[in-house]
Every structure is written in structure tokens, then in C-alpha cells.
Amino acid sequence: MTSYLLRRLVGMIVVIFLVLTIAFILVRLAPGDPAALMLGPDATPEEVVALRARLGLDQPIVAQYLSFLGNVLRGDLGQSLFFNLPVTDVLASRAEPTIFLALFSLIFALVIATPIGIYAAYRHGSAVDQTSISSAMLAASVPSFLTGLIFQRYLATDLGWFPASGYGGPDADFLDRMGYLILPSITLGITNSALILRFTRASMLDILGEDYVRTARAKGMSETRVILRHALKNAGIPIITVVGLTFALLVSGAVVTERVFNLPGLGNLVVNAVLRRDYPVIQGTLIVVATLYVLVNLLTDLLYLTVDKRVKY
Amino acid sequence: MAASSAAAPPGFSRILLSRPSTVVALAVFVVIAAACLFLPALGLVAPGGMSVRSRLTPPGPEYWMGADAFGRDVLARLLIAGRASLTIGLGVAVVSSVIGIAIGLVAGFFRQLDAPLSRLIDAMMAFPDILLALSLVAIFGGTMLNVILALSIVYAPRIGRIVRASTLVIRELPYVEAARALGTRTPTIMWTHVLRNIMSPILVQATFIFAYAMLAEAGLSFLGVGVDPSTPTWGIMVNEGRQFIDNAFFLILFPGLGIALSVLSLQLVGDGLRDALDPKLAKDT
Secondary structure, three states: OHHHHHHHHHHHHHHHHHHHHHHHHHHHHOOOOHHHHHHOOOOOHHHHHHHHHHHOOOOOHHHHHHHHHHHHHOOOOOEOOOOOOEHHHHHHHHHHHHHHHHHHHHHHHHHHHHHHHHHHHHOOOOHHHHHHHHHHHHHHHOOHHHHHHHHHHHHHHHOOOOOOOOOOOOOOOHHHHHHOOHHHHHHHHHHHHHHHHHHHHHHHHHHHOOHHHHHHHHOOOOHHHHHHHHHHHHHHHHHHHHHHHHHHHHHHHHHHHHHHOOOOOHHHHHHHHHHHOOHHHHHHHHHHHHHHHHHHHHHHHHHHHHHOOOOOO | OOOOOOOOOOOHHHHHOOOHHHHHHHHHHHHHHHHHHHHHHOOOOOOOOOOOOOOOOOOOOOOOOOEOOOOOEHHHHHHHHHHHHHHHHHHHHHHHHHHHHHHHHHHHHOHHHHHHHHHHHHHHHOOOHHHHHHHHHHHHOOOHHHHHHHHHHHHHHHHHHHHHHHHHHHOOOHHHHHHHHOOOOHHHHHHHHHHHHOHHHHHHHHHHHHHHHHHHHHHHHHHOOOOOOOOOOHHHHHHHHHHHOOOOOHHHHHHHHHHHHHHHHHHHHHHHHHHHHOOOOOOOO
16 A cells, blocks of 8 residues: 555656656757747847856756756746736746636536436436437537537527626636636536536446346345445546546637637636747646646545455556 | 457447447538538539628528638638648557557556656646646647647647556567567567557547547637647637627527537447457446
């Protein structure tokens, strides 16, 4: 157990180190001199040289890499070229809509997909099962921006049930702002519910074929109790796994969804950073998101230990 | 379904075609691909010149799918854009498979390289697909080739992981041991004995990557960071249609449906392939 934890932690540190290295290399591959980009077309060559020295760009690449690692470990992700602010500040100021969008859409997806997945497995082969599987397949095939634009056009603009876009402006209070997230969360939640539904159904099918379920049934236990007491309890593990897996899907989806609904979140920030060639912001977002992904998946693995007493590492 | 053998299934096409959803999906995909490839090439459809008169005409007898803001035929543009979208999807499926096979075989065969390559795969997979792809496109520029390469880098680790896992199993099998005892060189073993026996899971995964890559490309183009808009793709058409969302929704709907229908049929074909190639994996669906 302790040695497992230790091995997982070392593995995680190696992966995070590789993530940082990839992020460093990526930005170094970008054409053009960052100093010249920062100063714009009117800069004199002397100014560019001075800035290069200040940013450490005149150092050998290994020295640059080491100081990059040191800075990241101290929580310094560099300076945004566009905002002229620390990247960490820029990211923090845009985090709220993205965090709540991801959270709400995950809750939406779990609430929709888990019961349907369990019921579909229970009624394996029935019309309900077939329909739910087909719907999941369809939900995974429709691009989230199409769903989002349809919702925006018909539910928000035509029917006026939801705000169509934006985040309420600077005066909106917290509840107001969350209101702007309802439609985006449903949009993103639909895409994510597909994966969760298929996963829940598959693991429930496995569990329903287990000996202890057959024993419970043979004992004459009512079907409701079999499902609730035995099967559902053991379906907890796969559901935890899928939450870890959907994290990447949520972030990718959030980038597109924020663009559809014009939410001032991290996704919109990174797309604008790409359009503005603001490499430090792109790099910072990659580092933060990938590190979070690694941590979330470590956390889900550790949760196994508490949910399932049989799992021993 | 259980009656077929796993490796080179004699009843492969029978199983593949035994499920109606797979047949329909395959037919739909072939029709879409053929229409996008041949109709514009044969000159049977042309978007027509720009015409102010037919600007934003709704779908009707003259323009089956309406006309866009410049008065061009949406159906014709849809077919032309479809060729680009499908080419990107197929390109990514092929290139990511080649990269993934190389990484996976090396990781599975050379023990000292396994740990570093596996951690590299883990690290690559920690980046969400759209985010990594748009960073790569931002750095290398939005040409069609760069989008294919960027998405291939994003999806290659998935193939790599599968190839590595399969290689680890196959390399311990008696016939590989026998080949090695006979003095067969490692590259030959990798190529003839291992790779040919793991083509099934690779093919299945490549089909899914074809679908994911089309979705990702559409996402990138929708964000305005994909292929240069002078080559239209379905994602670009949706993006262009956005400014007319209130009065000409068909500009968004038809290219959006083109993506959804292609992706859906590819995923169904992928499911069918998986069941036909490896009946052991064919879980009750």
C-alpha cells in the first residue's frame, strides 16, 4: 500500500516533469522572437536586445530550460505578452466560469447518464436499452458547438428561457452569473453524458453477471434490493474512473462551449491567446490543465482504495 | 458470433455485415465520401458565382440547402468542404497510426525504453485534445498539413498505448519465441510476427480516431484556429454561418449535420469492426 502510493507519486512527478518539458519545447518551436513580438513592429533593435537580455532569451537553451522549471515550481508562469500581467493572474481572473461550467456539466451528465445507464443494463436488450445506447452514440457524434448554437438560437433567442450569451457584465452578482452558465452546462453535459452512460451501462452489465448478484437473486431477494444493495454499490468504482476520464473531455468541450456562449473563461482566453500569439498564456494554460488532469486521475485512483475494500495495491 | 476465429476471421465480412446498424452506417459513410470526392471533381456541382440576388436564400427548389451570404449554393460548398474535412480525418487516422505503431512497438520490444516512452505517452495524454491541437496549430500555422500533423500528434499516444499493450502480450507467445530461436532478426519479428497480429485493434482504434479527428478539426475551425478559411471545411462553414444565426440557421445546420452524420457512421462502423475482428471483445451491444 505505502509502496504503491510511493510509486504512484514518483510516476506522477515524472509525468508532470514531462508535461513541463513538452510545454517548454512547444513554445520554443514557435517561429519569431518573443521579445520582438512583445515590443511590436515599432521597436528598435537595441530595445529588442535589451528585452531579450531581461527575459533571459540570450542565455543558452539549457539555462533557459532550468530557469523555466525553477520559475514554474515557484508558481511563476511568466508574463502575458498581451495583458502585460503575470500569466497566473490572467488565468486566475478567468477561472470562475470555466470551473463552474465544468462542475455543472459534470453534475448534469452524472444525473442524466448514471440512472439511464443502470436501467439500460438492467433491461439489457430491451427497447429502452437500444434507445439509450443509440442516443449516447448520437450525443457523442454531434459537435458540441452545433448543440450549443441550436440551444442558443431556439431556447435562448426565440423562447427567451435562458440568457443567450455573455456572463452578465461587471455588475452581475454570483447567482446572475451562474444563470448564464445553465445553457452552456447543458450543452457540454450532453456530450459528456454519452461517455458516462456507456461506461455505467458496461460496468453494470459486468456486475449483474457476477456470482453474488445471482446468489442474491437465488435467495429470493427483491429485484429492487438486488440493484440498490449489491449492484449499485459496486458500480461506484467505474463511475469514479469515468469522472477522471471526462476531465479532459470537459476541458476540450469547455473551450468550444465558452466560445459559443461568449463566456469569459479559460477556454476563450486560450483561443484569444492563440489568435494574438500570446505564447506564455498558451503555455501556462497547457501546464495548469495537464497538471490538473494528472492530479485528478491520481485522486480517482486513490478513491478506489476507500470505495472498494477489495482493491489492494 | 462466437463461432469465428480471432486472428484472420474467415467470417469477417459476414459478421461485419450481420448487424444492420453497421451496414447502414457503412453505406451512409460511403455515400457521403463518394459524393464529396466525386461530385465536385466531375464538375457536377459548382458553388456558382457570388450573386447578390440569391443572398441568404432559404432552402428551396433552386437551392436545396439554401444560399450563403454571398449567394453561393450551400450544397455545393458543403460537398467541397466535406472533401477537406474527410481528408483531414483520414490523414490523421493514418499518420497517428504510423507514429503510434512506431512508439508502441519500440516500447513493447525494448525494455529499457518502455518506461520513458510510457511516461511520455501519459504526459501527452494529459493534454486535452483540442487544447493541445490548437497550441500546435498556433505555433506551426494553420495549413491543412499542419492541422493533420497537430491532430496526429494528439491522437498517436492512443494508438501507441494499444500497440504497446498488445506487443507485450504477443512477444511472449511461443511462435515469437520460436522465431527468435531460429535467429530471426528483431525488426523482422516486429514486422511479420507482431505487427500483423495486432492490426485488428489498430484498425478499430484508427476508425474511431478518424471520427474524433473530424470532430476536433471541426472544433478548431469553429474556433477560427484551424485550416486557413480559403479552404472551406464543415467547421469553417459553421463558423461563417454564426453571424446569420438568427435569420439563416440553415447555414449552420447543414454543415453541422454533415459532421454529425459522418462521425456517427464512423463510430458505428468502428463498433462493427471491433465486434467482427475480435469476437472476444464483442460485448453485448
